[in-house]
Amino acid sequence: MNKTSILVLYYSKHGATQSLAETIARGAEQAGVEAVIRTVPPVSNNLEQGQSSIPAHGYPYVSKQDLLNCDGLAVGSPTHFGNMAGAMKHFWDSTSDLWLKGSLVDKPACVFCSSSSLHGGQESTLLSMMLPLFHHGMMLLGLPYSEPSLHDTKSGGTPYGVTHVEQKHQPEQTLSEDEHSLSLAMGKRLGLAASCYKNAGELS
Numbered sequence: 001m002n003k004t005s006i007l008v009l010y011y012s013k014h015g016a017t018q019s020l021a022e023t024i025a026r027g028a029e030q031a032g033v034e035a036v037i038r039t040v041p042p043v044s045n046n047l048e049q050g051q052s053s054i055p056a057h058g059y060p061y062v063s064k065q066d067l068l069n070c071d072g073l074a075v076g077s078p079t080h081f082g083n084m085a086g087a088m089k090h091f092w093d094s095t096s097d098l099w100l101k102g103s104l105v106d107k108p109a110c111v112f113c114s115s116s117s118l119h120g121g122q123e124s125t126l127l128s129m130m131l132p133l134f135h136h137g138m139m140l141l142g143l144p145y146s147e148p149s150l151h152d153t154k155s156g157g158t159p160y161g162v163t164h165v166e167q168k169h170q171p172e173q174t175l176s177e178d179e180h181s182l183s184l185a186m187g188k189r190l191g192l193a194a195s196c197y198k199n200a201g202e203l204s
């Protein structure tokens with residue numbers, strides 16, 4: 001049996017969403033699964049402008065093969081006007097071929113986001129990222145209230161998925177204790193769900 005593999009796919013301009021992505025990946029690894037981190041290229045107002053296929057730094061850009069290979073998927077974006085960033089939407093708009101083949105059907109998935117204010121649209125951003133995943137037939141996971149941090153948090157963290165709220169006088173990338181523990185829990189939950197579903201499929 002191949003090792004279960006989770007794809008953590010994010011867009012981040014200033015690194016906050018990337019911190020969530022890396023912590024979710026660590027949580028998945030704690031559940032004994034492999035975690036692959038990928039990002040999407042930025043979009044420009046000048047859509048004719050060619051993008052380099054390799055980022056100047058950081059994680060590689062996602063490929064369709066990454067989506068085909070994964071057994072579970074976490075998708076994250078900063079909140080941009082209460083919605084996922086255009087770069088992430090642009091990427092999902094390029095996946096009709098996978099949708100036609102049902103390539104992502106029944107794969108467990110979750111969503112995460114970062115914003116600069118507590119009531120600035122985190123939940124709507126999470127919901128916006130769920131929409132393409134539902135259309136692809138994925139099985140969406142949230143976070144259960146049995147996670148103590150979901151009750152305690154004064155920063156990010158929702159039952160719809162893990163979030164981060166930037167704090168004044170802190171680097172964007174610094175997660176609160178509750179955000180950190182919820183990110184690990186989200187990764188573990190996704191890893192376990194993907195393992196169970198993959199192993200059940202391979203046995204049947």
Ligand SMILES: Cc1cc2nc3c(=O)[nH]c(=O)nc-3n(C[C@H](O)[C@H](O)[C@H](O)COP(=O)(O)O)c2cc1C
Binds near residue numbers: 015118121166
């Ligand atoms: C175009 C744009 C729109 C934004 N809209 C919102 C918003 O609606 N609500 C909010 O709280 N923050 C908003 N922000 C702030 C980002 O969501 C926030 O800085 C986020 O943590 C950045 O994540 P990153 O470091 O991964 O890029 C916006 C930022 C930009 C650039």
